[in-house]
Amino acid sequence: MKALLVLCFVCFKALLVFCFICFSRTPESSTIVFCLFTVNRSSTKDFPVCPSLELCPSDWLYFQRKCYYLSESEASWNSSQSFCSLHNASLLVIENQQELITKQDPWIGLYKRNEDFFWVNGKPLDNELIEVKGSGNCAYLESKGVSVSGCYLTRKWVCSLNISLA
Incomplete structure (x- = not known):
């Protein structure tokens, strides 16, 4: 069974554009895979689906050891x-x-x-x-x-x- 650690970071940029950076690391390969999405916050359905570590409540976003709503x-x-x-x-x-x-x-x-x-x-x-x-x-x-x-x-x-x- 492969362990997969996935972290989702959210960086907030001016003009209401949110940049989602998801990366994962597998212990076997130590490979880091980046995926970058740019979305408009006008609708939550536009957000990409990132695997969750369940650090934040539902509908909250994780960034630098904080959850944001x-x-x-x-x-x-x-x-x-x-x-x-x-x-x-x-x-x-x-x-x-x-x-x-x-x-x-x-x-x-x-x-x-x-x-x-x-x-x-x-x-x-x-x-x-x-x-x-x-x-x-x-x-x-x-x-x-x-x-x-x-x-x-x-x-x-x-x-x-x-x-x-x-």
């Missing part, structure tokens, strides 16, 4: 965070510039408290990493960076779930 529907910032919390996740906390860029303008886990911005994990915003534009208390991604608006507005959202490979 990209909503199809729109909701307020608070409702979006509640959805993520129900899945033991949170709205996306951006830790580096490569984390995620999308054209959908989704809610992320950044909010304004008094005059300062904080991530939903309690950490203050690093102003050297991200510049926030606009007025409002709840943040969302846009093609030019991070902006804020009223939390009551409805948008799509991105949940992030840290996973352990141990």
Whole structure:
């Protein structure tokens, strides 16, 4: 019986194009096979089928030790965070510039408290990493960076779930 280890990685690129890279390694040959798919996120049926390691919940995507959920529907910032919390996740906390860029303008886990911005994990915003534009208390991604608006507005959202490979 051959053991097959399959990992699916998702790299997110600007303009709502997602690049799926699947690779597998067989212990016998140590061969790595790459397959590259580019799809439009407008419909989940367009996603290629990658074998799963079941690291992430159904309908979530794995990338760099995190699972991501990209909503199809729109909701307020608070409702979006509640959805993520129900899945033991949170709205996306951006830790580096490569984390995620999308054209959908989704809610992320950044909010304004008094005059300062904080991530939903309690950490203050690093102003050297991200510049926030606009007025409002709840943040969302846009093609030019991070902006804020009223939390009551409805948008799509991105949940992030840290996973352990141990």
